[in-house]
Amino acid sequence: MRRMTLKHLETVVAVAESGTIAAAADVLNVTAAALTSRIKLLEDDVGVALFDRTGGRLRLTSAGQEVVTIAMRVDLLLAELKATLTAHKDKNAGRVTIGVASTAKYFAPRLIASFARGHPRVEIAVTVGNRATIVAALREQTVDVALMGFPPADVPVVAEIFGPHPQVVIAPPDHSMAKRVGIDKTELCHEGFIIREAGSGTRNNFDAFFGGLVLPPPRVHIEIGSNETVKQAVMAGLGLTLISAHTIEAEVAEGRLAILDVIGMPIMRQWYVVRPQAREQSPAARSMWQFILADGRGFLPKIALPVK
Known part of the structure; x- marks a missing residue:
């Protein structure tokens, strides 16, 4: 692949998105003939067809799709390089990508808004997803910093605690147990539960709390x-749930x-706050990390919990 360059990757992506040589040529501001020649040279070099030319439109082959996937990864790396070089010129500038568990x-x-006000020249990109999404982002090193319930055990990361994260059982306010004090968790085994998906932090907490009982655990x-x-399902009276107290403040x-008021x-x-171990922190990402550790606790929702 002696001839493959960033320009060739850009060409494949442009043609894939535009569907025709003419449209891609307009996007890239080159002639259609030059673009055709560029693609032919690249296909000759790699030895496989990158586009299916039947039907009057160019469609990616499986090999072409691999090129597009790699091109997207290259774009991310170039963006990271640009941000790193910018940050080296100004510690209060650059780009930070933060992953936020749902x-x-x-x-x-x-929290992010407060950081942004103090660092107006830092560009911030936010990815919100479930635990699996954030763990994948840490594994692929596509985020600088992540906020999550507990760090993954199977991904090399650096993790530090910045605040408490209480988990509670909630019910509609007219539920028979809503006004009771000192409810034993065995009583909850007769209730139906609405719960997050397997593998989520909430589901893991549910399984751990009700594990080891003589009675069968609550029915999910x-x-x-x-x-x-x-939350909407609980309010509708469809069951109880175990959930983060920080999601129910309002x-x-x-x-x-x-x-x-459940015992235990x-x-x-x-x-x-978690970051990929192998990813070098830019000055801007380091500032974000330090800000979360110093001030993150103050942004956690305030909610009255049963007194023990």
Whole structure:
């Protein structure tokens, strides 16, 4: 592949997105003949067809799709390089990519906004997703910093605690247990639960809390991959749930949800700021990291928990 350059990668992506040589030539501001020649030289060099030319449009072959995938990764690396070089000129400038676990989205915007006000020349990109998404981003080193419930054990990362993360059981305010004190968790085994998907931090907490009981654990009769939908289902009377207390601040304050006074709760977990171990921190990313450790706790939702 002696002839492959960044320009060739750009060409394949442009043709794939445009569908025709003429349209891609307009995008790249070159002649159609030059673009055709460029693609032919590249295909001759790699020895496989990158486009299917049947039907009057150019469609990617499986080999062409691999080129596009690699081209996207190269773009990310070039963006990272640009940000790193910029940051070396000015420690208060550059780009930071932050991954936010979906449960952390209830406080992360306030935290990020505060950092941004103090660092107006830092460009911030935010990725919000479930635990699997954030772990994948850490594994692929596509984020500088992540906010999550607990760090992955199978990915090389650096992780530090920045605040407590209580887990509670909630019910509709008119539930028979809503006003009770000192509920034994065995009583909850007769209730139906709505719970997050397998592999999520909330689901892991649920399994750990109810594991080892003589009685069968509560029945999970609805599995939902969104905290918002879980809360709506509980408010509708479809069941109870175990959830992060930091996701229900508004609903509890407004009397739409009640925290049950269950013995052994809240389950106190921690919030972590995490980064890929092998990814060198830019000055801007280091500033974000230090800001979260110093001030992150202050952005966590304030919610009254049952007194133990």
